[in-house]
Amino acid sequence: MEPYFTSQSIQGVVGLGHPIMRPMLLEYPEDKTCWFLDQQYMLGSDVLVAPVFGESVVDYYVPAGVFTNILTGVEVSGPAWVSESHSMATLPVLLRPEAALVIGKSEHTVLDRIDTRGFTVVVSRQITRSIQAAAALRSNKTLVIDISPVYEGDRAVGLDISSSESGADFDVIVVGGGTGMDLAKHPSSSSEGGQPCHVRW
16 A cells, blocks of 8 residues: 555645544544544545454444445445445455545555556546545655546546656556456556556446
8 A cells, every 4th residue: 555655644644643544533524423433444534444353244334425445346325334244354445435546566565666666546436526646756746646537428437547757657446336456457557658548447
């Protein structure tokens, strides 16, 4: 999940004083149900995590919007309580609505530089408006990813994705509709040299 953690540290911890593992109420102060949740948290601003505490059933709450399980691609509409079966090897890890993650490519370490080694953008099929995802670079710059939905009539048919870092290769993994990172053997699309990327479904 690097450089997501580093970026969230700079933007959230340093910029706002928010911990990386933060209570739901910091991200959703208007949702009073989030004020009392103590068995789930937000990992940075964009990922909801509900840990498994040994039991086989995990109950968690999702605020308003469509959250997408990054691992399985299952989409959950909130506000709602959700009950799922999990083992100690799985857990609910959901991407917030209208968000995307910038992470390192396979086998990325904290010593790698995404502006030279490349990176992966993880985004949900549920993007309904143009958004930006950002990642802090070691050069004290910020990598900005622009993501825009593509429509035919009123139906979303894909995404257009571009990077502010010219020359950096990147992959795109689109999660949702039952396809998560655990099933995505290959990226949905790739960009060489930082060229814009077009994903269609």
